[in-house]
Amino acid sequence: MSQSYDRGTVEDFGRWKEFSAGMWAWIFHKFTGWVLVGYLFTHIAVLSTATQGATTYTQTIRGLEALAIVRVLEVGLLAVAVFHILNGVRLLFVDLGVGLEAQDKSFYASLVLSGAIVVASVPTFVSGAF
Amino acid sequence: MSTGIQESETEADTEEQDTAAEESAAQRQRMETKRQRAAERDLQEKAEEELDDSENAVELKVFRYDPEVEGKEEPRFDTFHVPFFKGMTVLDALIYARDHFDSSLTFRHSCRQAICGSDALFINGRQRLGCKTQMVDLDWPVRIEPLPHQDVVKDLVVDMEHFYDQMESVEPYFDPEETPKKSDLEEQRQDRENREKIKMSTRCIWCGACMSSCNIAAGDNEYLGPAAINKAYRFAMDEREGENMKQHRLNIIEQEHGVWRCQTQFSCTEVCPKDIPLTEHIQELKREAVKNNLKFW
Numbered sequence: 373m374s375q376s377y378d379r380g381t382v383e384d385f386g387r388w389k390e391f392s393a394g395m396w397a398w399i400f401h402k403f404t405g406w407v408l409v410g411y412l413f414t415h416i417a418v419l420s421t422a423t424q425g426a427t428t429y430t431q432t433i434r435g436l437e438a439l440a441i442v443r444v445l446e447v448g449l450l451a452v453a454v455f456h457i458l459n460g461v462r463l464l465f466v467d468l469g470v471g472l473e474a475q476d477k478s479f480y481a482s483l484v485l486s487g488a489i490v491v492a493s494v495p496t497f498v499s500g501a502f
Numbered sequence: 503m504s505t506g507i508q509e510s511e512t513e514a515d516t517e518e519q520d521t522a523a524e525e526s527a528a529q530r531q532r533m534e535t536k537r538q539r540a541a542e543r544d545l546q547e548k549a550e551e552e553l554d555d556s557e558n559a560v561e562l563k564v565f566r567y568d569p570e571v572e573g574k575e576e577p578r579f580d581t582f583h584v585p586f587f588k589g590m591t592v593l594d595a596l597i598y599a600r601d602h603f604d605s606s607l608t609f610r611h612s613c614r615q616a617i618c619g620s621d622a623l624f625i626n627g628r629q630r631l632g633c634k635t636q637m638v639d640l641d642w643p644v645r646i647e648p649l650p651h652q653d654v655v656k657d658l659v660v661d662m663e664h665f666y667d668q669m670e671s672v673e674p675y676f677d678p679e680e681t682p683k684k685s686d687l688e689e690q691r692q693d694r695e696n697r698e699k700i701k702m703s704t705r706c707i708w709c710g711a712c713m714s715s716c717n718i719a720a721g722d723n724e725y726l727g728p729a730a731i732n733k734a735y736r737f738a739m740d741e742r743e744g745e746n747m748k749q750h751r752l753n754i755i756e757q758e759h760g761v762w763r764c765q766t767q768f769s770c771t772e773v774c775p776k777d778i779p780l781t782e783h784i785q786e787l788k789r790e791a792v793k794n795n796l797k798f799w
């Protein structure tokens with residue numbers, strides 16, 4: 373709604389400390405969704421090196437996987453994907469009207485579960501890179 | 503919710519009475535004096551507590567703004583120190599501040615019992631009813647602001663016109679296709695299950711807290727908003743209105759700025775002072791709308 377004057381942080385992200393679970397779930401879901409879309413482009417770019425022959429593709433992949441930063445980003449990608457999927461399932465239940473009174477708990481559960489899966493994946497992702 | 507008032511133990515007293523009745527007169531006498539002494543002790547304790555409490559002052563930080571008075575056009579926060587008493591609500595504190603310190607402090611209130619819906623405020627960063635919010639449940643100092651996403655008219659008074667427009671736009675009145683015959687006592691009976699289904703949705707007091715908390719409503723002025731959709735739910739789910747009327751109601755809520763704008767952030771459900779499961783109702787209407795339009799042939 374239009375404001376007759378600037379009310380400062382009353383109405384914007386400056387209130388983030390006061391956001392509740394459902395709001396955070398929404399913000400994270402949008403964020404992770406768009407990161408995944410962004411990754412899709414990178415993914416296609418890397419895969420399309422295969423059109424220049426098998427060796428080019430193998431070299432590109434080897435070159436990328438040799439970089440520590442790529443390994444770290446891969447952990448980040450997994451984190452984003454896992455959260456998006458788990459919270460996506462939560463949202464599907466919300467759409468079906470199942471367990472709406474536990475929507476905050478299911479958000480925390482997706483967070484914790486994502487965290488656990490990501491931590492467990494770290495050894496696999498970074499092995500040999502550092 | 504805690505009112506901060508200690509309720510006295512009555513159960514133990516009645517138990518004592520029951521057993522005492524069966525015992526001798528002397529015993530009854532002894533129990534009587536004992537009870538009296540306990541009551542005196544209670545009173546004494548209470549008085550002491552109240553004395554202690556009166557030294558307690560709540561600090562209020564109240565949003566002030568008055569475009570019509572020179573020097574007050576700039577929004578600012580005023581601080582008030584109000585003596586605290588047990589059971590004090592935010593509205594009590596505001597009334598005290600207005601009556602004792604600054605009679606120009608402006609806010610809406612009427613029923614003081616969470617039924618008129620006029621004192622939804624932004625208290626410590628959350629939409630709450632002033633009269634339903636206990637001081638003891640808040641962190642002090644208490645920051646009181648007008649509802650976000652609505653134009654401020656003066657101090658804590660916001661312009662509710664847009665909210666009311668959205669409420670009116672869903673035709674919030676009972677409109678049945680058929681009325682019962684005179685011989686049927688002219689009563690429009692509803693069965694128990696159906697009444698139970700719409701029970702929570704009938705409790706809306708038009709306070710606007712939900713609309714103010716909604717991030718989508720803030721960005722889309724045409725969005726019906728949680729309260730209006732809940733109103734539509736209240737009538738669409740009422741079986742007495744008939745099938746055609748339900749179709750009409752579904753048409754209203756599945757417009758571009760209707761139920762599909764809801765992103766299930768649950769902010770409205772969190773703040774509703776009448777505990778209406780708003781998100782649940784919006785989601786159910788979404789499913790109704792889909793069922794209504796889905797054809798497999």
Ligand code: HEM
Binds near residue numbers: 401402409457463
């Ligand atoms: C099993 C995997 C996935 C599940 C269960 C899932 C689930 C969901 C759901 C339920 C929503 C709707 C959120 C809402 O109601 O507001 C959503 C939104 C979104 N998803 Fe996914 N998703 C998955 C995979 C992906 C992938 C791979 C991408 C990227 C290519 C993606 C990108 C997005 C984006 C950008 C949005 C936000 C759309 C908007 O702005 O409203 N998702 N996802």
Ligand code: SF4
Binds near residue numbers: 775778
């Ligand atoms: S639905 Fe709840 S928060 Fe919204 S106007 Fe009605 S009573 Fe207020």
Ligand code: FES
Binds near residue numbers: 616621
């Ligand atoms: S004064 Fe009526 S709802 Fe608070």
